[in-house]
Amino acid sequence: xxxxxxxxxxxxxxxxxxxxxxxxxxxxxxxxxxxxxxxxxxxxxxxxxxxxxxxxxxxxxxxxxxxxxxxxxxxxxxxxxxxxxxxxxxxxxxxxxxxxxxxxxxxxxxxxxxxxxxxxxxxxxxxxxxxxxxxxxxxxxxxxxxxxxxxxxxxxxxxxxxxxxxxxxxxxxxxxxxxxxxxxxxxxxxxxxxxxxxxxxxxxxxxxxxxxxxxxxxxxxxxxxxxxxxxxxxxxxxxxxxxxxxxxxxxxxxxxxxxxxxxxxxxxxxxxxxxxxxxxxxxxxxxxxxxxxxxxxxxxxxxxxxxxxxxxxxxxxxxxxxxxxxxx
Amino acid sequence: xxxxxxxxxxxxxxxxxxxxxxxxxxxxxxxxxxxxxxxxxxxxxxxxxxxxxxxxxxxxxxxxxxxxxxxxxxxxxxxxxxxxxxxxxxxxxxxxxxxxxxxxxxxxxxxxxxxxxxxxxxxxxxxxxxxxxxxxxxxxxxxxxxxxxxxxxxxxxxxxxxxxxxxxxxxxxxxxxxxxxxxxxxxxxxxxxxxxxxxxxxxxxxxxxxxxxxxxxxxxxxxxxxxxxxxxxxxxxxxxxxxxxxxxxxxxxxxxxx
Numbered sequence: 001x002x003x004x005x006x007x008x009x010x011x012x013x014x015x016x017x018x019x020x021x022x023x024x025x026x027x028x029x030x031x032x033x034x035x036x037x038x039x040x041x042x043x044x045x046x047x048x049x050x051x052x053x054x055x056x057x058x059x060x061x062x063x064x065x066x067x068x069x070x071x072x073x074x075x076x077x078x079x080x081x082x083x084x085x086x087x088x089x090x091x092x093x094x095x096x097x098x099x100x101x102x103x104x105x106x107x108x109x110x111x112x113x114x115x116x117x118x119x120x121x122x123x124x125x126x127x128x129x130x131x132x133x134x135x136x137x138x139x140x141x142x143x144x145x146x147x148x149x150x151x152x153x154x155x156x157x158x159x160x161x162x163x164x165x166x167x168x169x170x171x172x173x174x175x176x177x178x179x180x181x182x183x184x185x186x187x188x189x190x191x192x193x194x195x196x197x198x199x200x201x202x203x204x205x206x207x208x209x210x211x212x213x214x215x216x217x218x219x220x221x222x223x224x225x226x227x228x229x230x231x232x233x234x235x236x237x238x239x240x241x242x243x244x245x246x247x248x249x250x251x252x253x254x255x256x257x258x259x260x261x262x263x264x265x266x267x268x269x270x271x272x273x274x275x276x277x278x279x280x281x282x283x284x285x286x287x288x289x290x291x292x293x294x295x296x297x298x299x300x301x302x303x304x305x306x307x308x309x310x311x312x313x314x315x316x317x318x319x320x321x322x323x324x325x326x327x328x
Numbered sequence: 329x330x331x332x333x334x335x336x337x338x339x340x341x342x343x344x345x346x347x348x349x350x351x352x353x354x355x356x357x358x359x360x361x362x363x364x365x366x367x368x369x370x371x372x373x374x375x376x377x378x379x380x381x382x383x384x385x386x387x388x389x390x391x392x393x394x395x396x397x398x399x400x401x402x403x404x405x406x407x408x409x410x411x412x413x414x415x416x417x418x419x420x421x422x423x424x425x426x427x428x429x430x431x432x433x434x435x436x437x438x439x440x441x442x443x444x445x446x447x448x449x450x451x452x453x454x455x456x457x458x459x460x461x462x463x464x465x466x467x468x469x470x471x472x473x474x475x476x477x478x479x480x481x482x483x484x485x486x487x488x489x490x491x492x493x494x495x496x497x498x499x500x501x502x503x504x505x506x507x508x509x510x511x512x513x514x515x516x517x518x519x520x521x522x523x524x525x526x527x528x529x530x531x532x533x534x535x536x537x538x539x540x541x542x543x544x545x546x547x548x549x550x551x552x553x554x555x556x557x558x559x560x561x562x563x564x565x566x567x568x569x570x571x572x573x574x575x576x577x578x579x580x581x582x583x584x585x586x
Contacts, residue, residue: 221408
């Protein structure tokens, strides 16, 4: 298991180096060497101020989404669960677009991340109170679906009332998801929150393994089901909110990463957490690299690429499950 | 020797009428108790209530310890429960699944003490699951899954064992293997409570019987011929026939004219 984590971490490191060294003119190791040598100020600006925050953002967001997906799948015992399913991503996106709509984001640069985190926090609070009251997991998922639909409807309302085409395009751009033009300051604000969420989730590893048996059997073997549920909902809420604040809505990584690592984690939900985070980071760093080197007039958005690649995989998983293949 | 498991005035409500009401009984270490009754009598609900996995009113205690007040892991070290339906969400190996039975002792898959490993091995040997160890749980047959899940519950090595229809999915050889295993655990000083439908197995293996009907306790009796002759016709509207070879086995005859 440790070997899997080390392998994925090494692959992530290689992908990150490649992404740092790659620019509009292709791969330039000399720029990289110039920056590390400290004798090329232009290289320092390009790498440290532009590419490094972008690569780090992609890695942090991917890790957060992969981890949250693995945790939610373990909790719901459903390989199709991901941060989107509980409505946290949608609520965070709504919070961010509200700050754009009311012009707060233009006046106060931290308004947008704060709006996203506030949206995720509100959704998390609602889910946590639902988690305390409801008995079964299905009702919690339905609360999430309701929350997601409501956030989507409110998003549509905001787009409907957008005062002019420019603000409409601003709003739509945000919902597409991207890590372009992020700064180390953006990272400094969101990455610690993602770490807090991740710690919540990693503390639940053994509990997630036990939940394989379903809630009644897990409870009989000594699991505090309610506390486990609250910790996982809170952890995914915080980590997803911060990830959306950093990159907007990026889907499917949370479904695909755990699905791909599961054969190497002996299908154990607890041991799936860490590799899912590494693989999520690796996938988004590579996806963002693809976005940067594709010669399109408008840069392709990371969220769009993730959806284009992720949706078919999602459908494949559904079809394989439908044929009665083993779950997960 | 461990304390008796005592339940008093247990009641579980989903909606009116309650699923079970006013059930009081005592389960002594060293005895195998069968819970017997028609479908819908509340047998599984009683077991769930005793296991603490449904909201329940009433008292469940062992000696001075109030089981309903214990933290889940502390309760799970005294009492293990096998549900009737086995939910296995992921394709983990049988060995990893059985190891989940050691959760209350701080174990997790891939993180087992020598004591945990020994308990897992004993449980798998007792249920005949050793050959299944490396199989994925989602590829098991119904009977294999039932044996593996029983192994998981046995691995907890608790003073009290609550099992809901442990032999329902099993072939005759495995039915007798499991019943002999449960009887041996009781003889070893454990408190074993099993919901069973096969009255011939009850007659041969159980020490005492809780007769249930409509969510209530009809009687708690020793598993004697007289008790069967009295309670079986009342609960099931069928008259049992006892084997003439002197064993406790019993059977039913087809109704006349059918």
